[in-house]
Amino acid sequence: MARHNGGVSAAANPTPAAELDPTLAALLKRDADGLVAAVIQDDDNGAVLMLGWMDDQALARTLTTGRVTFWSRSRQEYWRKGDTSGHVQYVRSVALDCDGDALLVRVEQVGAACHTGDRTCFDARPLSAVQGSAPASDEPDGPAA
Numbered sequence: 001m002a003r004h005n006g007g008v009s010a011a012a013n014p015t016p017a018a019e020l021d022p023t024l025a026a027l028l029k030r031d032a033d034g035l036v037a038a039v040i041q042d043d044d045n046g047a048v049l050m051l052g053w054m055d056d057q058a059l060a061r062t063l064t065t066g067r068v069t070f071w072s073r074s075r076q077e078y079w080r081k082g083d084t085s086g087h088v089q090y091v092r093s094v095a096l097d098c099d100g101d102a103l104l105v106r107v108e109q110v111g112a113a114c115h116t117g118d119r120t121c122f123d124a125r126p127l128s129a130v131q132g133s134a135p136a137s138d139e140p141d142g143p144a145a
Contacts, residue, residue, distance in 0.1 A: 018060035025056055029101040035071060036103055038062075040113065043092040043106040049113035050121040052081075054103065059094075066091050068105055087111035 028036055035053040042049055052070040054062065058078055061069040068081045068089040082088030089107040096103055114121040 018057070018064045020056040020060040020063075024059075024096075027096060027100045028056070028059075029099060030055070031101075033073070035073070036101060038068075038070065038103040038105050040068065040089060041104060041106050042109050042113075044108070047120055048122060049089075049107070049109055049119075059103070062091060062105065063094060068107060081113075082110065085111070085115070087113065089113070 030036055034055050036055075036059070038052045038054045038059075040049045040052060041047065052068070053073055054069070055071045058069045058071045061067075061078070061080075065080075068091060070079055070081065071077075072079050088110040089105075090110070092106040092108060094103060094105050112119055114123070116124065118124055
């Protein structure tokens with residue numbers, strides 16, 4: 001597993017290091033780089049705003065500061081959403097999915113969530129897809145996934 005040293009400047013790393021609870025850390029299923037996907041959702045209206053990546057340190061900072069912190073895969077440093085743009089994400093709740101490989105972070109979003117200036121990172125590139133529909137009966141179609 002890759003390890004992030006967190007060796008970034010104080011300007012890029014305004015939040016002090018925090019320790020992730022070992023019980024929570026044991027539940028996480030990280031990718032080869034030690035990261036877990038974090039789906040960011042607007043707490044007010046349920047819109048999915050963006051997807052970011054967190055290692056243990058970013059998650060610990062998110063859980064203990066009330067602000068969302070990510071690990072930047074491109075810049076190889078921590079970044080707290082809104083520190084340069086002013087488009088802050090205030091944590092409302094954090095949940096771990098049933099497999100332990102994804103987080104759902106519900107936030108109060110101030111301004112745009114996307115670095116392009118769009119409200120969400122999914123506004124600019126909708127894809128054409130066939131729409132399915134549920135069967136007419138009240139019974140689910142097949143076994144639960």
